[in-house]
Every structure is written in structure tokens, then in C-alpha cells.
Amino acid sequence: MAAVQHVSIREFGWLCSPSLSGEVSQPQLQQIMASVNQSQQQPKITLDGEQMEFSPGETVYEVATRAGKTVPTLCYDPRLEAFGSCRLCVVEVAGQRTPVASCTTQAEDGMEVTTASAKVEGLRRTLLELVASENREVAVDALRGVASQELGTLVEQYDAGCGRFAGAQSGASRPDDPNPFILRDYDLCISCYRCVRVCAEQEGDYAISIANRGFATQITVEFGGHLQDSACTFCGQCVQTCPTGALADKKALRFAGDGTLNGGS
Amino acid sequence: MTGQEQRTGGYTENIVVAETDLTLIGRFRDEPAPLLPILHAFHNRDGFIGSEAIEAIAKELRIPLADLYGTVTFYHHFARAEGGLQRPRVCTGPVCRQRGALEIVESLEGAEEMPCAGRCDDPVPLLIGHETFVVSAPLHTLQRRISSPLPVPNPGGREECVFAEIRAPERDSLDGYRRSGGYDALTQAVQGQSPTDVIDVLKESKLAGRGGAGFPTGMKWQFVREAPGEPKSIVCNADEGEPGCFKDRALMDHDPFAVIEGMTLAGYATGADRGFLYLRYEYPETNTRLEEAISAAEEAGLLGENILGSGFTFRLYLRRGAGAYICGEEGSLLNSLEGKHPFPRNRPPFPTTHGFENLPTAVNNVETLCAVPQILRRGAEWYQKLGLGDHAGTKLISLSGDVQRPGNYEVPFGLPLRTLLHDWAGGPLPGRSFQAASMAGLSGGFLASEALESVTLDEPSIRGAGSMLGAGGVIVFDDSRDIVDAARQAMAFFAHESCGKCFPCRIGTQRLLERLSGGGPGELDAWRREISDIGDVLELSACGLGVAAGFVSDSLLRNFPEQVEAFRG
Ligand SMILES: Cc1cc2nc3c(=O)[nH]c(=O)nc-3n(C[C@H](O)[C@H](O)[C@H](O)COP(=O)(O)O)c2cc1C
Ligand code: SF4
Ligand code: SF4
Ligand code: FES
Numbered sequence A: 001m002a003a004v005q006h007v008s009i010r011e012f013g014w015l016c017s018p019s020l021s022g023e024v025s026q027p028q029l030q031q032i033m034a035s036v037n038q039s040q041q042q043p044k045i046t047l048d049g050e051q052m053e054f055s056p057g058e059t060v061y062e063v064a065t066r067a068g069k070t071v072p073t074l075c076y077d078p079r080l081e082a083f084g085s086c087r088l089c090v091v092e093v094a095g096q097r098t099p100v101a102s103c104t105t106q107a108e109d110g111m112e113v114t115t116a117s118a119k120v121e122g123l124r125r126t127l128l129e130l131v132a133s134e135n136r137e138v139a140v141d142a143l144r145g146v147a148s149q150e151l152g153t154l155v156e157q158y159d160a161g162c163g164r165f166a167g168a169q170s171g172a173s174r175p176d177d178p179n180p181f182i183l184r185d186y187d188l189c190i191s192c193y194r195c196v197r198v199c200a201e202q203e204g205d206y207a208i209s210i211a212n213r214g215f216a217t218q219i220t221v222e223f224g225g226h227l228q229d230s231a232c233t234f235c236g237q238c239v240q241t242c243p244t245g246a247l248a249d250k251k252a253l254r255f256a257g258d259g260t261l262n263g264g265s
Numbered sequence B: 001m002t003g004q005e006q007r008t009g010g011y012t013e014n015i016v017v018a019e020t021d022l023t024l025i026g027r028f029r030d031e032p033a034p035l036l037p038i039l040h041a042f043h044n045r046d047g048f049i050g051s052e053a054i055e056a057i058a059k060e061l062r063i064p065l066a067d068l069y070g071t072v073t074f075y076h077h078f079a080r081a082e083g084g085l086q087r088p089r090v091c092t093g094p095v096c097r098q099r100g101a102l103e104i105v106e107s108l109e110g111a112e113e114m115p116c117a118g119r120c121d122d123p124v125p126l127l128i129g130h131e132t133f134v135v136s137a138p139l140h141t142l143q144r145r146i147s148s149p150l151p152v153p154n155p156g157g158r159e160e161c162v163f164a165e166i167r168a169p170e171r172d173s174l175d176g177y178r179r180s181g182g183y184d185a186l187t188q189a190v191q192g193q194s195p196t197d198v199i200d201v202l203k204e205s206k207l208a209g210r211g212g213a214g215f216p217t218g219m220k221w222q223f224v225r226e227a228p229g230e231p232k233s234i235v236c237n238a239d240e241g242e243p244g245c246f247k248d249r250a251l252m253d254h255d256p257f258a259v260i261e262g263m264t265l266a267g268y269a270t271g272a273d274r275g276f277l278y279l280r281y282e283y284p285e286t287n288t289r290l291e292e293a294i295s296a297a298e299e300a301g302l303l304g305e306n307i308l309g310s311g312f313t314f315r316l317y318l319r320r321g322a323g324a325y326i327c328g329e330e331g332s333l334l335n336s337l338e339g340k341h342p343f344p345r346n347r348p349p350f351p352t353t354h355g356f357e358n359l360p361t362a363v364n365n366v367e368t369l370c371a372v373p374q375i376l377r378r379g380a381e382w383y384q385k386l387g388l389g390d391h392a393g394t395k396l397i398s399l400s401g402d403v404q405r406p407g408n409y410e411v412p413f414g415l416p417l418r419t420l421l422h423d424w425a426g427g428p429l430p431g432r433s434f435q436a437a438s439m440a441g442l443s444g445g446f447l448a449s450e451a452l453e454s455v456t457l458d459e460p461s462i463r464g465a466g467s468m469l470g471a472g473g474v475i476v477f478d479d480s481r482d483i484v485d486a487a488r489q490a491m492a493f494f495a496h497e498s499c500g501k502c503f504p505c506r507i508g509t510q511r512l513l514e515r516l517s518g519g520g521p522g523e524l525d526a527w528r529r530e531i532s533d534i535g536d537v538l539e540l541s542a543c544g545l546g547v548a549a550g551f552v553s554d555s556l557l558r559n560f561p562e563q564v565e566a567f568r569g
Helices: A002-016 A026-038 A060-066 A118-133 A150-157 A194-202 A237-241 A250-256 B019-026 B035-046 B051-061 B065-074 B094-098 B101-107 B174-179 B184-192 B195-205 B217-226 B247-254 B256-270 B284-299 B330-337 B366-378 B380-384 B417-424 B449-454 B459-464 B483-497 B503-516 B524-538 B544-559 B561-568
Strands: A044-047 A050-053 A090-093 A112-114 A182-184 A209-211 A218-220 A247-249 B089-091 B112-114 B125-128 B131-136 B141-144 B233-238 B274-279 B315-320 B361-365 B394-401 B407-412 B434-438 B446-448 B473-478
Touching: A044 A060, A060 A090, A090 A118, A118 A150, A118 B503, A118 B524, A182 A250, A194 A237, A209 B065, A218 B065, A237 A247, A247 A250, B019 B035, B019 B051, B035 B051, B035 B315, B051 B065, B089 B101, B094 B101, B094 B394, B094 B473, B094 B483, B101 B112, B131 B284, B174 B256, B174 B284, B184 B256, B184 B366, B195 B217, B195 B256, B195 B366, B195 B380, B217 B256, B217 B361, B233 B256, B233 B330, B233 B366, B247 B256, B247 B284, B247 B366, B247 B394, B256 B274, B256 B284, B256 B315, B256 B361, B256 B366, B274 B284, B274 B330, B284 B315, B330 B361, B361 B366, B366 B380, B366 B394, B394 B417, B407 B417, B417 B434, B417 B449, B417 B473, B434 B449, B434 B483, B446 B449, B446 B483, B446 B544, B483 B503, B483 B544, B483 B561, B503 B524, B503 B544, B524 B544, B524 B561, B544 B561
Parallel strands: A044 A112, B089 B112, B233 B274, B233 B361, B274 B315, B394 B473
Antiparallel strands: A044 A050, A090 A112, A182 A247, A209 A218, B089 B125, B125 B131, B131 B141, B394 B407, B434 B446, B434 B473
16 A cells, blocks of 8 residues: 555645646736737638637637637546547537537638537537436535536536436446545546546556446446555546546545535535 | 555556466567457456456556456456356347347346347357357257358349359368459559559549448548558458448458458558458357468468568458447547557547557458459459449448348449349248338438338438448338337447447437337427437437437437337327
8 A cells, every 4th residue: 555655745736736727817818819910821710700810730629718718518628638528519610510529629721610509509408418317416515626516517507407318327436445535426427537537648547447338337446446456646636627526535525524425515 | 456566557567477378468469459369368268357367468568457457348248257258148139139039048048148240141149159059949959150141142133343253162262262363453463553553443443431431442542551650550340240230241251362352452552561350259250260361371472471472561460359339430449459448539630640559550341342352353444333323333231130031232332222122132021011121230220111112222312311321231120020119229239339438429328228118208299309309419429329329219200200109109
């Protein structure tokens, strides 16, 4: 259990890591715009009727965010490689029959993008209704983690919590995991794999992975075991990125909530 | 893992790997794409894949342990419990269900169900270990089944391409293959044609991908040829997981050298010096045949270094899947070959520039590759003219279900489906009439009987009817069948095979399955609305599997409203 000794240091790192929101501050934006305006050759896309310049390699999502649009996402974390799985970020592109995932679509000169047509908003609502239907609950204690309100906020915003698509629940919580740091409440998991990706891409720990397929997918460590027997260093990055509170900070909940799987919410 | 082991990140460092395990791993570790053959080696030796095996392989191949564990659980044919390899697995795909597969499962002790095993033109198959058996009713005696049906001569007298020589004597041996024109194309190419000449012929022939997506083959090869980065690879997609598709199996069983020659020509044209043949798990006998054929070609100097004395080198590696339909999707297939979790990849970039190990790769279907030697021998114009009207070339159709003569047929593009169903395949069974047929295996959803009379076998016509031709599987359902239940079974397949990457498919296929099984809102309109709303978001899926699932439910609502009402009534 040498790993546990790292915890205090790593937790410090956790507090210091950059903002999760992916938004760019006003001064930053002005700076970007200034540098963009310097070059007359900049390619442009049309975003909801307005021209936006972009640098080659930027995704439609990045350009839209820079322009101040709020495109909903669940699998996105600006620190990670775009994954393209939640499909909430879909936008309409002129000439394309079906909406495309903006997070994995590179901006191309002359593209005409509509970020929130009635059609796309309707599809987003259905997607959110589906996601809400697989979980025990979507409203959770904010103490679970900094990103833990993402799903609940979107479900509320899109009025997607009205109980359509009722059916089997996915993900099985691990109340048996005795580690004192990370609550593994996978009943709330939506299989966005942000935790798995942050563990691999940001930490290089590769402690957690995905077992099974489809609706039976389950976040796991090797052989379905406990975190403390795995390569987990309890850095807390997974808790920090989890958009549902399926992973939660046990210590925060212990101090402020009741610390049980169903509690604190 | 005890927790006492030293770990560097997720990598296992100080596990002691047994000498015998090292030998097994050593057989493949220096080859490209080593993980699948190593997993199979342990699976075969132990009869399952135990935790110690996963630890040893993770250490030796430097794969994070958790990741490898997750990847092994992705494949449904890898047994994780002792004795699992020997458990009987009975095909309960859509056609075998029509033929009493469920009763067979019940009658055999310890038997499990498996998705369509690609033998819809043969008695219900079951796998035990690496052997295929068929059950003869009513005695339930098992019989070993090594071969699969040879396609019957074209009943319409139409000229064929990929089946043109398949019935030649001993076509499946190298001698027989060469006696019937085999390796003429490769000889001619390496001796007298430049790679771009080969590509030009293919472009002119209008050959397009036969694995479902229909991308022009010549253009694909040109992209690979022009893409920077080496070594380049050819991947033959022989995953054939689509229920109701068994054409690639027929080609590989009876004409294995045609696939190999096609791949070699692809290597010559694109500049790739290695090829991978990714074969689905469910074809163990085919696997043996291909192994033998590859060795024979190597011995004859037709594979390996300095092919036919031309200085051209092409090595071929046979890789066996382990039970996952999604591994037929090319991004997922490439991840599977690379030993990664087999999720599809985001596109672009495409495999032509970022394929196997991120290097230029041509992924082609078996049928596409088998057409290449014939086209090069007989010319682009010959191939083009095989199609009817404006359509170029031919397509294999795997026809199964409630027809007199199921089997693989090579049809000219543009042939009326009616001609195939009635004139070639003998029409419905006595006293029956056609109710529906699924297209593209199951991926195109269901067409109703009127459409079966009017469409022609080409993508524009079948798309016009709201479906698709895809890989060319057609499953017929006559008036004795419950079409809602057929749709439920299809959805069970897609839900079982959804990889779990993207939200609409992972959740949507499950919700559709529940609704087609009787769940969901009691009121018909609300029930229908839930289904069609899910269908709408399935179009946003990250790959074709989710999109196909939506075809199934949408076509049910659209084409079979009365059956749907009766089901909910
Ligand atoms: C879910 C899914 C399954 C697929 N399965 C197969 C398959 O079993 N065999 C195949 O050749 N192509 C399959 N494809 C298509 C491949 O992704 C790819 O387009 C094809 O192998 C390219 O070869 P071609 O151009 O010769 O057709 C599948 C696609 C999807 C989306
Ligand atoms: S635990 Fe959280 S971050 Fe991980 S997959 Fe589930 S919802 Fe996503
Ligand atoms: S559509 Fe289905 S199979 Fe394809 S990526 Fe999404 S979840 Fe996986
Ligand atoms: S943010 Fe683009 S698919 Fe999730």
C-alpha cells in the first residue's frame, strides 16, 4: 500500500489544477481575438449567422465556445482528448443530413454551423432524458465533486427529468470498496469514461478501465477489485472530472454529509 | 493482485511469469498485433483466460493490467471461468431461431446462446471448443461439420465475378487455384504493371467496398499509396458479424487463395508490406484453412520476401477475433488488432492515413479483395458491364430464412429482388407467402412484402425504400412469423453488441429492447413516440451500429403498423 503515502501531495495537486469549465475569460478572449485579427488569411466559419475566424486544427466546439456559445456536453473535459461519446454537443452543419458532434469535428473554411436549432435542442433533450433514465437520481450533493452538478444542471435546463424512457438501471455501486477517499457510487455512472481517460491521459496511472460492453459497461479496476489493491494513487482526478457524482470525495461528504452511498444528497 | 506488487502506473512490474507462459507469449510477441494470438494461446491451453494469464500477458506486453482485464471482458467468446472454452454455444441468430435453436439450447446441458454464427444456409450450428457441430433433429445427435455449402451455380445464368471460379476442381488448393487462373493477376501485376496501373484499373472498374459502406476501392488504395508514413498495412475485414451474412465464409472456405491474392495485390498497389486478415471467432474451420493456405502460398514464394522474384515483399498475419460484432467496424477492428479496448475511432482521420498503429492502412472486405484478381485478369470494362443498367459489377447476397433455396448468390447490381426471391431461390415455402425481409443482414431494418416486389438490388433503390443493401444479407420472414418479435430479437442483438462508447446507442438499444419486449408506456401513441424519439437520437450515434438499430425500430413502426397495434392491443 505504498501508494497511499502519496495521497496528501496528490490531493494538493488536485486543488491546484486548472478550471474545469472550459470557458475562456474575457481578457483571454480579447487576446485571442487580437492575435486572430492580425492575420488576414484566417479561415472563417459562420456560427449562428455570424462569421468567426479560427485557427486550423480547432474544432467546431472550440470555436463555438470561444464565441461565447454554450454548447452542452457531458463527455467533454478540456484537459482530455475529445472523445465524442455523449453526442450532446451535436450541431447542424449546412449540407450535412444529420447533426455532427462539434467536439470531434474540425472547423473548415466556409462551414455554416447552427448551434442550437429547435431540432438539435429537441435531440439533446431526448438524449438527456435517456441519460437521466439510467440513474438512480441526477440531483446530488455538490460536495461530491466539482463537476458533480453537470448532469443535474443540464437535466434541469432541458426539463429532461420527467421520467420518460423508464427501464433498467446501469452501473453497480461498490459500497464494499473500503478505501477512505473515493466513493464509487456507480449507480449514478453514465459511462462517459472521463474518469478512465483522466487517469490515463493526465495521470498516467491507468488504474481504472471499462469492463463489459454496451449497457453492461462498468468502471472497474483489474478483476473487479478494490481501488487500494490497484494502481490507483488516490490523486482524485477522477472525482474531479466526474459529471454525475458517481465518484465522490468521501472526506468531504464525511465532514459535511453523512458519507453513505445514498446520503449527502 | 495482492496489492503488495510493485507498480509503475498501471503496469505490472514484478510478477514472476512462469517459463511455460513465457514460451507461449514468445511465439507472437515479436510479430505485429500480438495480443489476440497470445490471448488465444492461453485460452486454448487452459480452456479459459485466468487472472494469472492476464497478469503475465499484461506484464510481458506492457499493457496496463486494468486495461487488459477490461479488454478481455469485451469479447464474449473469451471464457473467464474454468472449462468455459468447452461449453456448447448454440447459434440463436434470427435464422436459427426460425429453425428451433432455442429448443436445442434447452436440450443440451450447459449450452449457451451465441449471436449469429454465419451459417444460416446450414443446419443450426453450435461451437464446442474450436469445432463446429450441427444438430440433427429429432435425435439431437451432434455431427461435426467441417465444411460449409458451396454456392450453387448461378440459377439465372448471369455471369459471375467472385464466384466465377469457385466451383473449379480443387479450387481451395494452391494447385487447383493456379489451374483455374489463380495468381495470373499477381504475376501480371508484379511483372508488367506499376502499382498505379493496378489502381487505375480498379478505379475504372468502379469496384466499391462490399463490406457495407461502398467506398470506391481504387480511390482508397490511392489514398493509402499517397499517404506519408511506413510501414503501411492491408487489413482484410473477415469479421462478418452481421446476422444473416455468410458470403465471406463461403469465399474463404472455398476460395482462400483468392483472398490472399487480393490482399497481396493490395499490398503491391499501395506499397504496404504487411497484411492482417482479421477473421471472426465463429469460423474455426475457416481459420485452419486459411492457416494452411497462407503456409502454402509462403512456400511457393507467393507471400513473404521477394514475391515471384520481383523484389516485392508482403507478409500476411492471420488474426482471430474473439466475439464482438463491433470489431467489424474498421476503427474498432484496428483497435482490436492493436490490443486496445475495441471502441470505434473518431473519424477523421481515416485509416487510409491513420490506420494500424496510426500508419496508412487499407481496410477491405473479403468480397472486395476477392473481386480484385478477377478484375485485373479480365479487365475493368468486363467488370463494369456485369451490372445491369447504370450499375457496375456484382454483389454477393446471402439469402436466408423462409425461402425454398437459401444460400449465397452473386447477383448483378440492379437485379430485381423479386427475381432473386422467386426465380432464383424458388419463392416462399409451400402454402406460405412473404411477409417481410430484413436487409443488410439486420442493419437495414425490415422491408414489407410490397417493397420486396418493387426494389432492385442496388443501394439507391433500397435506400429509396428506407433501408439499405449494406453487406448484402437478406433474411426472409413469411406470413407465419411474428415480425414484432423478429424486431425484438434484432434489437436484442444490437443491445448485446453495442460497444458502450456512445450514449444514444448504449442506452437507446437497451430502451428499445425493453419496449419491443412489452415494456414502456401503456398507451400506444406514447409508446410509439418513445420509440421514434430514440430512433431520432440513434442517428447521432458515433458509428453505424447505433444508426442501424434505429433502422430496425423505425422500419417496424413505419412498415408494420397493424402488427404493432396487435402487439400493444
Ligand atoms: C457495426 C459495423 C460492423 C461492420 N462489420 C463489418 C464486417 O463484418 N465486415 C466488413 O467487411 N465490414 C464491416 N463494416 C464496415 C467496415 O467498417 C469497413 O467499411 C469495411 O470493412 C471497408 O471495406 P470495403 O471498403 O472493402 O467494404 C462494419 C461497419 C460497422 C459500422
Ligand atoms: S464514474 Fe463518473 S466519470 Fe467515470 S464514467 Fe461514470 S459518470 Fe463518467
Ligand atoms: S453506435 Fe454503438 S457500437 Fe457504435 S460507437 Fe456508439 S455505442 Fe459503440
Ligand atoms: S462533448 Fe462532444 S460528444 Fe460529448
